[in-house]
Amino acid sequence: MTAAIALRNATPDDPGLVVRSRWAIIDTLTITRRNLLVWTRVPAYLVFTVIQPVMFVLMFRYVFGGAIHVSGNRPYVDFLMPGILGQTAAFATFGTAIALAQELKKGVIDRLRSMPMARSAVLAGRLVADTGRMLVTVLIVVGVGYAVGFRFSNGAGPAVLMIVLAMVFGLSICLIAAFTGLAIGDEESVQAFGLIWLFPLTFLSSAFVPISSMPGWLQAFANNQPVTYVINTMRALAIGGPIEANLWKSIAWLAGIFIVFGPLAVRAYKRAS
Amino acid sequence: MSQDSSGPAILVEGLTKAFGEVRALRGIDLAVPRGTVLGVLGPNGAGKTTAVRILTTLLRPDNGRAIVEGRDVVREAAAVRRLIGLSGQSAAIQEELTGRENLEIVGRLFHLSRAEARRRAVELLAQFDLTDAAGRAAKNFSGGMQRRLDLAASLVGRPKVLFLDEPTTGLDPRSRLGMWDIIRSLVAGGTTTLLTTQYLDEADELADEIVVIDHGLVIAAGTAEELKSRVGGDVLEFTVPDRSRISDAVAAVASIGEGEPHADKETGVVNVGVGGRGSDALVEAVRALDEVGVRTKGLALRRPSLDDVFLALTGHAAEDEKALTNGRRGRKRASKDTAKDAS
Numbered sequence: 001m002t003a004a005i006a007l008r009n010a011t012p013d014d015p016g017l018v019v020r021s022r023w024a025i026i027d028t029l030t031i032t033r034r035n036l037l038v039w040t041r042v043p044a045y046l047v048f049t050v051i052q053p054v055m056f057v058l059m060f061r062y063v064f065g066g067a068i069h070v071s072g073n074r075p076y077v078d079f080l081m082p083g084i085l086g087q088t089a090a091f092a093t094f095g096t097a098i099a100l101a102q103e104l105k106k107g108v109i110d111r112l113r114s115m116p117m118a119r120s121a122v123l124a125g126r127l128v129a130d131t132g133r134m135l136v137t138v139l140i141v142v143g144v145g146y147a148v149g150f151r152f153s154n155g156a157g158p159a160v161l162m163i164v165l166a167m168v169f170g171l172s173i174c175l176i177a178a179f180t181g182l183a184i185g186d187e188e189s190v191q192a193f194g195l196i197w198l199f200p201l202t203f204l205s206s207a208f209v210p211i212s213s214m215p216g217w218l219q220a221f222a223n224n225q226p227v228t229y230v231i232n233t234m235r236a237l238a239i240g241g242p243i244e245a246n247l248w249k250s251i252a253w254l255a256g257i258f259i260v261f262g263p264l265a266v267r268a269y270k271r272a273s
Numbered sequence: 274m275s276q277d278s279s280g281p282a283i284l285v286e287g288l289t290k291a292f293g294e295v296r297a298l299r300g301i302d303l304a305v306p307r308g309t310v311l312g313v314l315g316p317n318g319a320g321k322t323t324a325v326r327i328l329t330t331l332l333r334p335d336n337g338r339a340i341v342e343g344r345d346v347v348r349e350a351a352a353v354r355r356l357i358g359l360s361g362q363s364a365a366i367q368e369e370l371t372g373r374e375n376l377e378i379v380g381r382l383f384h385l386s387r388a389e390a391r392r393r394a395v396e397l398l399a400q401f402d403l404t405d406a407a408g409r410a411a412k413n414f415s416g417g418m419q420r421r422l423d424l425a426a427s428l429v430g431r432p433k434v435l436f437l438d439e440p441t442t443g444l445d446p447r448s449r450l451g452m453w454d455i456i457r458s459l460v461a462g463g464t465t466t467l468l469t470t471q472y473l474d475e476a477d478e479l480a481d482e483i484v485v486i487d488h489g490l491v492i493a494a495g496t497a498e499e500l501k502s503r504v505g506g507d508v509l510e511f512t513v514p515d516r517s518r519i520s521d522a523v524a525a526v527a528s529i530g531e532g533e534p535h536a537d538k539e540t541g542v543v544n545v546g547v548g549g550r551g552s553d554a555l556v557e558a559v560r561a562l563d564e565v566g567v568r569t570k571g572l573a574l575r576r577p578s579l580d581d582v583f584l585a586l587t588g589h590a591a592e593d594e595k596a597l598t599n600g601r602r603g604r605k606r607a608s609k610d611t612a613k614d615a616s
């Protein structure tokens with residue numbers, strides 16, 4: 001019974017705040033490690049998260065790109081890459097929603113919540129792992145972009161900021177995905193629902209084509225939605241150009257999403273059954 | 274750890290829980306002495322999982338209280354979690370990970386050191402006959418192996434009280450027997466166990482005490498023997514191969530039995546309680562059936578099974594086992610075929 005004794009000593013009845021916080025961090029890391037391990041074991045996840053954005057880069061660069069005219073004398077690939085990177089970060093969150101819905105259905109979340117681990121760790125570990133996964137994917141896509149002619153032409157600092165913004169954007173979508181995954185709790189429905197709102201939001205934005213090329217009624221939507229603000233900001237950071245207005249609107253939207261969906265995701269997790 | 278060593282391992286009083294309009298639990302009382310097995314028996318939707326989820330701190334009850342090893346599941350939830358193990362209705366394992374990885378992660382979450390988590394995983398894999406599969410992804414396991422791995426995961430923290438929610442539902446008969454052996458050996462080690470089941474023979478086989486629940490209420494409690502004695506004596510049973518003659522057969526034996534006969538239109542099985550009049554009733558039944566010209570197979574007297582108990586208590590049969598193995602889960606025997614016998 002040595003293990004049992006060690007166990008009790010490690011987690012006394014009412015551990016102090018410091019001990020509890022330490023366990024919360026350790027448990028979060030354990031869950032993070034588990035989630036990343038699962039990611040590397042499933043080829044389908046790798047295809048969905050890495051190959052798909054790479055295909056998008058190649059398709060838009062070589063197939064559609066010739067027909068899309070962007071203002072100025074920049075190559076289309078410079079216009080395209082910030083858009084693709086924003087989309088990559090957003091689409092990476094499908095994995096978040098699907099994984100949580102699966103874990104909920106299979107009873108994995110029940111099992112974890114019946115254990116004496118930090119309750120926050122399941123959600124926190126999921127978000128940390130998925131953010132890490134997102135970063136890897138974004139960096140791979142940047143590499144592919146470089147191979148097909150894209151260049152950060154605004155300096156290294158803004159380039160790093162662009163990647164940071166892509167991650168913060170992705171994390172905000174991650175919270176929405178976590179909420180929908182836990183609230184809907186069914187893998188396929190969650191996936192379908194994700195497509196229904198995420199596809200229009202990314203395609204009816206400035207991600208792939210200049211908004212001025214869209215019909216008027218569509219412009220009204222595309223010009224005033226958060227994905228456009230974020231991608232315009234990313235584009236300005238990557239290749240230069242006016243940034244002010246888009247930056248503040250992006251920050252406002254992202255803050256709004258965190259404030260609304262952070263608590264909603266936590267609540268959905270607490271209620272999950 | 275201070276602990277109340279005198280009381281029962283699990284004590285439940287007046288527990289209620291509603292989901293909107295659905296009253297899943299309508300006032301449940303239970304007491305499980307240390308080191309014993311309580312079988313919670315009830316059909317689909319009876320409230321078994323709801324009760325287990327409350328006892329394992331996953332759900333807050335509306336009313337009443339539940340105490341596990343002297344700790345209140347609501348007010349001292351964290352302490353309760355250190356004392357329990359849960360194996361839920363489906364195998365809660367990460368299919369992409371190997372058997373050993375699954376158990377090691379649980380060990381780490383129980384705050385065992387890396388080496389200790391590893392040792393415990395190896396030990397449990399051996400105990401559950403999974404050593405050969407330790408390095409394989411759990412998705413390649415058979416259903417029985419997945420359930421065993423899930424059960425092993427619930428034991429990583431060496432729980433004092435173990436909750437098993439329908440541990441054999443969906444398993445083929447052989448895996449089911451294997452699971453019974455494993456549960457028996459755990460229980461022999463002194464772990465207090467609450468197991469829910471839809472299978473009457475399972476409760477009979479594994480449990481010291483049984484509570485029967487239906488529609489969120491405990492409708493009977495006792496040992497398997499005590500419950501069987503509720504039916505009051507022997508049961509006369511036979512099969513009518515020609516399904517169209519079932520109602521004739523029921524009419525023929527109606528006056529012989531103590532209660533009303535029960536007929537299953539799918540299997541053609543008719544049974545009726547005959548109290549202490551065993552062999553007389555047998556002779557009368559043969560005559561009566563012969564008179565109306567109904568051919569029967571396997572006419573015999575038998576000791577009442579828990580099936581009969583359930584029927585006597587609720588007026589409807591519990592989940593039909595054959596229906597379950599045929600993959601038609603959640604289906605009850607048509608209750609219109611079921612004679613009411615509330616007395």
Ligand SMILES: Nc1ncnc2c1ncn2[C@@H]1O[C@H](COP(=O)(O)OP(=O)(O)O)[C@@H](O)[C@H]1O
Binds near residue numbers: 317321
């Ligand atoms: N989360 C929930 N929301 C709504 N209804 C529920 C929920 N969980 C269980 N129920 C309902 O409560 C009743 C009891 O369910 P449950 O405890 O799962 O029964 P059992 O495990 O005995 O099959 C059922 O009618 C079921 O539909």
Ligand SMILES: [Mg+2]
Binds near residue numbers: 318321323438439
């Ligand atoms: Mg259930």
